Structures are given as C-alpha cells and as structure tokens.
Amino acid sequence: MTSEIIIQTLASGLLIGLIYALIAIGLTLIFGVMDIVNFSHGEFLMLGMYSSFWLYAIYHLDPIYTLPLTAVLLFGVGAMVYRVVIKKIIDAPMLAQIFTTFGLMILFRGLAQFLWKPDFRTVGNSVVSGTVSLSGIQIGLPQLTAGVGAILVTLGIYLFLTKTRTGAALEATAADKEAARLMGIDSQRMFTLAWGVGAACAGVAGGLLSTFFPIFPEIGANFILTAFVVVNLGGFGSVVGALLAGILVGVIEVMGGFFLGPQYKMGIVLCLFLAVLMFRPQGLMGKV
Amino acid sequence: MNQLNQQPVVSASYGSAGYKWPMRLFFVVLLAVVIFFPFFEKSPSHQNFVILVLMAAQLGVAWNIIGGYAGQISLGQVAFYGLGAYTSTLLFTKFGINPWFAIPIGGLLAACISLAVGWSCFCLKGHYFAMATIAVAEIIQIVFTNWDFAGGAVGLNLPMEGGWKFLIFADKEPYYYLALGLLLLTLGVNYAIEKSYFGYYLRAIKDEPDAAQSLGVNLSLYKQIAFAISSFFTALGGSLYAHKELYIDPGSVLHTGLSIKMALVSILGGVGTLSGPVIGAAVLTFIEEGTRMLFGGSGKGTDLVIYAALIVVIAVYYPAGVVGWIRGYLSRRTAIRQMQLEGRSA
Amino acid sequence: MTLLRVEKVSKHFGGICANEDISFELDAGQIVGLIGPNGAGKTTMFNCIAGYSHPSCGNIWLDGKEVSGLRPDQCARIGIGRTFQVARTFHSMSALENVMVGAVLGNRSIPTAREYGWQLLELVSLAKFADKPAASMTISEQRRLAVARSLAIKPRLLLMDEVMAGLNPSEVKEMVDTVKKIRNQGISCLIVEHVLEGIMPIADKIVVLDYGRKIAEGPPQVVSNDPVVIAAYLGDE
Numbered sequence: 011m012t013s014e015i016i017i018q019t020l021a022s023g024l025l026i027g028l029i030y031a032l033i034a035i036g037l038t039l040i041f042g043v044m045d046i047v048n049f050s051h052g053e054f055l056m057l058g059m060y061s062s063f064w065l066y067a068i069y070h071l072d073p074i075y076t077l078p079l080t081a082v083l084l085f086g087v088g089a090m091v092y093r094v095v096i097k098k099i100i101d102a103p104m105l106a107q108i109f110t111t112f113g114l115m116i117l118f119r120g121l122a123q124f125l126w127k128p129d130f131r132t133v134g135n136s137v138v139s140g141t142v143s144l145s146g147i148q149i150g151l152p153q154l155t156a157g158v159g160a161i162l163v164t165l166g167i168y169l170f171l172t173k174t175r176t177g178a179a180l181e182a183t184a185a186d187k188e189a190a191r192l193m194g195i196d197s198q199r200m201f202t203l204a205w206g207v208g209a210a211c212a213g214v215a216g217g218l219l220s221t222f223f224p225i226f227p228e229i230g231a232n233f234i235l236t237a238f239v240v241v242n243l244g245g246f247g248s249v250v251g252a253l254l255a256g257i258l259v260g261v262i263e264v265m266g267g268f269f270l271g272p273q274y275k276m277g278i279v280l281c282l283f284l285a286v287l288m289f290r291p292q293g294l295m296g297k298v
Numbered sequence: 299m300n301q302l303n304q305q306p307v308v309s310a311s312y313g314s315a316g317y318k319w320p321m322r323l324f325f326v327v328l329l330a331v332v333i334f335f336p337f338f339e340k341s342p343s344h345q346n347f348v349i350l351v352l353m354a355a356q357l358g359v360a361w362n363i364i365g366g367y368a369g370q371i372s373l374g375q376v377a378f379y380g381l382g383a384y385t386s387t388l389l390f391t392k393f394g395i396n397p398w399f400a401i402p403i404g405g406l407l408a409a410c411i412s413l414a415v416g417w418s419c420f421c422l423k424g425h426y427f428a429m430a431t432i433a434v435a436e437i438i439q440i441v442f443t444n445w446d447f448a449g450g451a452v453g454l455n456l457p458m459e460g461g462w463k464f465l466i467f468a469d470k471e472p473y474y475y476l477a478l479g480l481l482l483l484t485l486g487v488n489y490a491i492e493k494s495y496f497g498y499y500l501r502a503i504k505d506e507p508d509a510a511q512s513l514g515v516n517l518s519l520y521k522q523i524a525f526a527i528s529s530f531f532t533a534l535g536g537s538l539y540a541h542k543e544l545y546i547d548p549g550s551v552l553h554t555g556l557s558i559k560m561a562l563v564s565i566l567g568g569v570g571t572l573s574g575p576v577i578g579a580a581v582l583t584f585i586e587e588g589t590r591m592l593f594g595g596s597g598k599g600t601d602l603v604i605y606a607a608l609i610v611v612i613a614v615y616y617p618a619g620v621v622g623w624i625r626g627y628l629s630r631r632t633a634i635r636q637m638q639l640e641g642r643s644a
Numbered sequence: 645m646t647l648l649r650v651e652k653v654s655k656h657f658g659g660i661c662a663n664e665d666i667s668f669e670l671d672a673g674q675i676v677g678l679i680g681p682n683g684a685g686k687t688t689m690f691n692c693i694a695g696y697s698h699p700s701c702g703n704i705w706l707d708g709k710e711v712s713g714l715r716p717d718q719c720a721r722i723g724i725g726r727t728f729q730v731a732r733t734f735h736s737m738s739a740l741e742n743v744m745v746g747a748v749l750g751n752r753s754i755p756t757a758r759e760y761g762w763q764l765l766e767l768v769s770l771a772k773f774a775d776k777p778a779a780s781m782t783i784s785e786q787r788r789l790a791v792a793r794s795l796a797i798k799p800r801l802l803l804m805d806e807v808m809a810g811l812n813p814s815e816v817k818e819m820v821d822t823v824k825k826i827r828n829q830g831i832s833c834l835i836v837e838h839v840l841e842g843i844m845p846i847a848d849k850i851v852v853l854d855y856g857r858k859i860a861e862g863p864p865q866v867v868s869n870d871p872v873v874i875a876a877y878l879g880d881e
Contacts, residue, residue: 047425098614104424105371106617109565112558113609120606123599227599235436238429277440280433287430288418495748495757498737502745505734509790511716512694512726513797514749570736 018147019268020261025149025157027260029215032160033233034240034252035167036211042184042247043204044100049111050091051237052230053118054209058084058216059225060122063131066220072137073220074155080217081210088209089202096205097198115230122227131225138221152222159218163211164253170207171249180204184247235276236263239283245293254294317628325573332478336471345470349542351583352477353535358563358575359484360531363491365561366569368524369504370420373557374431375532377415377438378408380552382533383540384442387454390464392447397465401537408533409526416525420518432554439552453547456540465541473542480538481576484531488572491527500524501570532560566612568621577620646707647672647832648693648801653702653712655688662688664856665702670801670849675823675833677843677864680853681877686836687729689853690803693834694726695719706801721749725799729806731786733778739765739789740774746796757796764792768822784815791822801832808839816842844868852876 037051061080062073099110138155141148171177182190183200191197240259244251259279266278336345364370385404389395419430443451460466491497499520502510507517540546567578589601616623648670655663663685670676678686691697693704695716704712711719734742740761747757765771768788773781787807794802808816820842823833837843850867852860854876860867867873
C-alpha cells in the first residue's frame with residue numbers, strides 16, 4: 011500500500027466527489043427553497059447527458075463546449091416541471107409530494123427509453139479525452155475537467171446566491187417564504203428559479219460526466235441515492251455543506267471501495283447515510 | 299387542495315354511510331366470484347393474472363398498516379419481502395426445515411429486524427424516514443448480492459415438487475388459494491386492528507402525534523407494533539413468491555421498485571382503508587400487464603411512461619385514491635339528496 | 645391538598661431563557677390562571693409540566709410524585725391532560741372518534757369508549773357533531789372537542805392553552821361554563837389565557853409571568869390591581 015496509491019485514490023475520490031457536490035447543490039437548492047425532496051433529480055442529470063450526447067452525435071460539438079447550452083436547456087426543463095406539475099402539489103400531503111416526484115422519475119426514464127432506446131451511448135472522442143500526469147499520479151483528463159468544471163459552477167452558484175439581488179431573494183424565500191413575500195419577493199418566481207437552477211446544475215454535471223461515463227436512460231439511478239446522502243450530510247439547504255459533503259462522500263466511497271471491494275461502494279455510502287440520519291440529522295451545516 | 303395538512307384524508311365514510319349495505323353486498327359477491335374463479339377459468343395465464351393481483355393486494359394491505367394507517371411512509375418494505383423469501387428458502391433448502399415452519403420463522407425474523415429499523419429510524423421525520431428505509435433496503439440488497447451462502451447474485455432455486463407438504467405445486471390453482479388465503483388473513487388482521495383501540499391510536503398518531511401523546515399514546519411503542527405486523531406479513535408474501543416462482547435472487551425480491559409498488563397500490567386505491575389496496579392492486583396489475591402486452595417487450599418503455607403518468611396524475615389530483623374518490627362522490631350524492639329532502643334547490 | 649407543585653423551574657433553549665426560577669402550587673379542585681404578555685413563557689411552562697419539554701433545572705411534582713422527566717404519554721397516564729393552542733383535532737376522524745381516542749386509555753373496549761365519548765360530547769354541548777368529521781367544525785367547536793378529548797383520559801389536572809382565544813363573547817361564555825363543569829367534576833385546571841374577562845371571574849388564583857419570570861401570584865382582584873402586573877402588560881418601566 012504505497013502512498014502513491016493512496017494519493018491516487020484520494021484524487022479520484024475528490025474529483026468524483028466534486029461531481030456529486032454539483033448534483034447535490036441542485037437538489038439542496040430545491041429543498042432549501044420549498045421543502046420538497048425531488049426524487050427525479052437524477053433524471054435531470056440523465057437529460058443533461060443526453061443533451062450533450064446528441065449535440066455531439068448530430069452536430070459534432072464537444073460536450074465541454076456545449077455545457078452552457080445544456081445548462082440553459084435543463085434550466086428550461088426544470089422550470090417547466092415546476093410550472094406544470096410541482097406547483098400543484100406544494101401544499102399537498104407529503105405522501106403525494108413523494109409520489110409525484112417518484113412518478114416523474116419513472117416518467118423521464120420511460121420517455122428516454124422510448125425516444126432514445128435503452129442502448130448505452132458514449133461520447134468517444136472528446137477534446138478532453140486521455141490522461142494527464144500530475145506529480146506522479148495518473149488522472150483522467152475528463153475526470154479532471156469534470157472536477158474543475160464542478161468547482162467553477164459551484165463557485166458561480168455560490169456567488170449568485172450571495173452577491174446578487176436575485177440570489178438574495180432566493181435565500182430569503184428559503185428562510186421565510188411569508189416574510190419574503192411581504193417584502194415583495196414573488197414566491198412563484200423564486201420556486202421556478204430554484205427548479206431551473208437546480209435542474210441546470212444536475213444537467214451540467216451530466217454534461218461533464220458524459221465525457222467519460224456511459225449514457226443510458228437509467229443512469230440517474232446510479233447517482234440519486236448518493237446525491238441524497240450528500241445533501242443530508244451537508245445539511246438540507248446548504249450549498250457550502252453540499253460541496254464539503256460531496257467531497258467527503260466521494261473520497262469515502264472511492265477509498266472504501268478500494269479497501270473493501272468495489273461491490274461494497276454503495277453499501278458504505280448508505281451506511282454513512284444512516285449514521286448521519288441517526289446521529290446528526292441536520293448534517294454538517296444545515297438548519298436543525 | 300385540502301386544508302388538512304399532513305396526510306391525504308380518505309374522508310371518513312360518514313357521508314357515504316347510507317351506502318353501507320349495498321357496499322357490503324358488493325364485497326360479498328366479489329369474494330364469492332374470486333373464490334370460485336378457478337372453477338370457471340382454467341387458463342393458467344388468466345389464473346396467474348388474478349394471483350398477481352392477490353399477491354400485490356396482500357403486500358399493499360401489509361404496507362397500509364404502517365404507511366396508510368400509522369402514517370409512517372416506508373419505502374423500504376422490500377427488505378422484509380426479501381428477508382422472508384430468503385429466510386424461508388434458506389431454511390428449507392439448506393437446513394431441511396419444513397416450509398410450514400420456515401415461512402413463519404421468516405416472518406418473525408422480518409418482524410425482529412423491523413424493530414431494529416424502527417428503533418433507529420422512527421425518530422426521523424417525514425422524508426428522512428422514507429429515505430432511511432430506502433437506504434436500509436438497498437443495504438440489505440447489497441448484502442445478499444455479495445453473500446455466497448445465500449446464492450449471491452446468482453440466487454437460489456427451490457425444488458420442483460413437494461405438494462402440500464412443502465407448498466410446491468405444478469399447477470397454478472393451489473397457489474391461487476394460497477395467495478387468496480394469505481390476502482384474507484392479512485385483511486383479517488388489518489380489520490381487527492382497525493376496529494380495536496390500536497387502530498384508533500394509529501390513526502391518531504398519523505393525524506396529530508403530539509395530541510396523541512397528550513392522550514397517553516406511547517408513539518414509539520405503537521409505531522413499532524404496526525411496523526412489526528406489517529413486516530411480518532410482507533415477509534410471508536415474499537415466501538409465497540419464492541414458492542411460486544421456485545427461484546429468487548436479489549433482483550427479484552430485494553429490488554427497490556417493489557417497495558414503491560407496495561406503497562403505490564395503497565395510494566392508488568386509498569391509503570388507510572381496507573379495500574383501497576385491493577382495488578389499487580387490481581387497477582395497477584391491469585395496467586402493468588395491459589401495457590406490457592400492448593406496448594412492452596420491445597424495450598420501448600411505453601408501459602413505463604403510461605405507468606408513470608398514472609402515478610403522477612393520481613398523486614397530484616387524487617391523493618385519496620379510488621376509495622377516496624368514491625366516498626367523496628357518494629358523500630356529495632347524500633348531501634344533494636338531503637338538500638332536496640329539505641326542500642332546497644340542489 | 646397540593647396537587648401540582650412547580651419548584652424553581654427554569655428552561656433554557658440555546659441562549660434564550662424561556663422560564664426562569666418559577667415556583668407555584670395548585671391545590672386539588674382549584675382553577676388557576678397563568679397569564680402574562682406574549683413571549684412570557686407560559687406555553688413553555690405547560691410543555692414542561694406535560695412532558696413535552698424537560699426543565700433545565702427545577703422539579704415538578706404531581707401529588708407528591710415527580711413528573712419533570714416523564715414523556716408526554718407518561719404524564720397523561722399519571723393524570724395530566726392538556727390541550728394545545730391550535731386545537732389539533734384528529735382530522736380523519738369524527739368528533740366522537742376523537743374523544744374515543746382518549747377514552748380507550750382507561751378501558752380498551754370500544755363500545756364502552758363510545759358510550760363514554762357520547763357523555764363527554766354532551767358535557768361540552770357537541771353531541772350533534774358526534775358522527776361528523778372533526779375538520780368540519782369551527783375553531784371554537786374544535787377547541788371544545790379538544791377539551792372533551794382530554795377529559796376522556798380522566799385527568800386529575802387539565803392544562804388548557806388559550807382555549808378562549810379568538811372567540812366571540814357568547815363563545816367565551818360557553819367555554820367558561822365548560823370549565824366550571826370540569827371543576828365541578830373534581831378536575832383541577834391550570835389555564836393559560838389572554839382573554840382576561842374569561843379567566844379572571846372563575847380563577848381561584850392567578851400566576852403572572854413576564855419575560856420568563858413570575859412577577860405576581862394571588863387572587864384575581866389583587867393581581868389585577870398590582871402595579872407590577874399592569875406595567876408588564878402596558879410595557880411601562
């Protein structure tokens with residue numbers, strides 16, 4: 011067990027953790043603003059991957075370059091999902107909310123399967139294909155780009171939330187919907203915005219992943235559970251928490267998989283999840 | 299939109315109380331039809347269809363005890379289904395214990411595990427509890443997938459014959475009556491709960507836990523009991539599946555999609571009611587098999603799309619399910635009739 | 645005979661001190677009013693007595709037995725009943741079924757509970773709602789239902805949290821009559837109230853809280869003329 015291997019594993023964990031963080035940020039934003047757990051969030055990721063794929067397959071545009079387009083597209087999808095479906099169940103009983111987003115999850119997967127067939131797709135020749143050597147460790151260039159991309163987007167979201175008026179309005183709605191409304195902030199616009207930005211985050215994560223991950227209708231399932239773990243560990247509603255937790259979960263998952271075997275990776279993450287739920291349900295940074 | 303916050307209200311049957319005897323007659327006739335169905339319909343695939351409905355209904359009724367009545371949304375009940383299937387199968391095939399004993403033991407084991415799960419998870423609220431149950435079920439699936447003694451990913455086979463001694467049959471008919479019997483047993487227990495003080499406590503816990511406590515209701519105790527009962531019967535359902543299909547693996551008895559289905563069946567039909575899961579099971583199985591026959595199998599996912607669209611529509615527009623809709627309709631008719639009797643315009 | 649003894653109870657939440665060093669007693673058969681401006685800590689005190697919170701320091705005794713560490717359901721079984729500011733009736737049940745949930749504590753038999761439930765509904769004049777959904781009742785009716793429900797557990801002490809808030813004068817009178825009927829059955833009442841014209845005429849004793857401390861205790865006429873109390877309500881220094 012050389013230190014080189016450990017650093018290699020840590021690096022892998024860090025990079026995938028950053029992707030988890032990006033996915034989780036979208037999820038935590040939606041929950042923070044309106045207390046709804048979006049079980050279909052993984053499908054926004056999936057749609058982002060397909061968006062990148064088709065732009066690549068049809069127009070030969072590299073996923074990295076089409077990221078902004080994917081982001082805008084998914085923003086639209088998220089906003090539309092809110093307006094058409096979610097808006098109707100804001101005050102509904104929790105059971106109805108859970109099953110609505112669950113239904114959407116299955117719906118998106120079914121639609122993807124129907125439109126694009128269940129075959130695995132890949133983006134073969136991206137501009138970021140290949141590996142890079144950083145002080146002795148081999149890192150896949152796509153993974154590195156993905157990690158860097160995730161950090162940039164996270165930073166962008168953070169700045170948006172803290173430095174812009176709209177971002178502040180979003181945070182205000184998350185803290186106290188009624189008070190925000192009394193101050194002239196339109197909750198409906200904020201909710202739509204939250205869903206749009208949340209979906210866009212997952213979509214961009216999908217775009218980044220598409221350079222090295224296979225693309226198929228059920229891909230969301232691989233990430234949604236981990237996303238929940240990250241959101242919970244970071245604290246529902248906290249973007250910074252999601253970032254830290256994402257990195258932590260990524261590292262734990264990869265290292266755990268390395269020491270115990272890859273088939274247990276998910277199990278380790280889930281045990282972590284249960285531990286957090288029981289001993290510190292508010293997560294690292296969440297409001298209790 | 300209802301002003302009653304947390305759980306969908308299948309509005310109490312007062313409004314439709316005038317229809318009590320017609321409804322009872324309906325159910326008696328339905329029961330007779332179901333009991334005598336195999337005498338008239340000999341086609342194995344048709345019999346199988348009804349068996350699937352009965353099994354789905356039984357699992358829905360079991361889920362309903364913890365989810366619909368007590369209001370604790372567990373989305374991980376497949377864990378107990380699988381535990382039941384694996385325990386009875388392992389005890390039977392590896393230790394030679396007769397299924398008539400192995401199956402109840404599987405149920406008891408599931409009930410015990412549910413105590414551990416409940417003890418650690420009941421303090422969690424709402425979505426957190428649901429997510430924790432998903433996590434528990436997924437962990438159990440991972441455990442069984444990697445456990446060679448239990449067949450790992452390859453699964454376990456049951457012997458091909460045995461008759462009533464080992465509950466393994468060549469025809470569908472005995473399974474039909476087993477499934478029906480298990481459903482009636484589970485319904486019976488549910489009915490007994492509903493009519494007893496335990497049932498009142500569960501509904502109180504679901505509606506207003508703080509108020510329930512102020513009336514002397516020990517929340518954890520009653521939730522645990524409901525959970526144990528629910529898990530016990532879910533496990534029996536798993537064992538039935540094992541004996542019917544003669545093959546189990548993590549993908550078939552520990553798959554999270556099944557947990558969703560167990561809850562969905564009740565939501566579709568009406569949570570917190572006796573007939574809800576039965577109706578829901580009939581509708582759901584009909585749709586599943588129907589779309590599969592018409593569209594599925596080509597890998598196109600059309601059946602999934604229809605299935606999912608249905609879930610969304612029910613969750614958004616009819617959270618009280620079919621039974622809730624029927625009761626609402628009957629209540630309105632009663633109210634209209636009353637107004638007419640009192641001489642006011644309808 | 646002292647039924648309830650609150651002794652030097654304090655309750656802190658993080659940095660906030662909701663109750664500080666509060667002591668008072670309630671004798672069997674008494675109606676005691678607990679009043680004070682908003683935020684004085686009255687509901688916190690209720691929560692401590694009924695087991696929903698545990699005092700940070702101090703003790704609470706019911707008839708000589710310590711209750712300060714018990715769970716809410718244990719407190720209920722020992723004889724402490726309570727209502728909530730928001731009625732919290734069981735919305736999926738009828739009025740009668742609501743009361744029955746309480747009634748089965750003493751006797752698990754459903755028919756017995758049903759009969760007892762009828763009696764209690766008649767006590768609070770809600771018998772006509774017996775089979776109607778609880779959610780279809782007005783706020784004032786739901787409050788009375790909550791009271792009937794709490795009575796079903798046969799408490800020795802009933803804590804009522806702002807049962808008269810938002811009621812019109814005739815509804816207030818109905819509630820006052822109900823409280824008197826309760827006392828006549830031998831049940832002691834500790835009532836948090838803002839509607840002073842409801843509580844002052846019937847209370848044997850008033851305890852006044854302000855900013856988490858007890859500032860006055862005594863018969864209603866004495867307390868209502870106490871300059872400290874008046875100042876607290878008016879906000880003068």
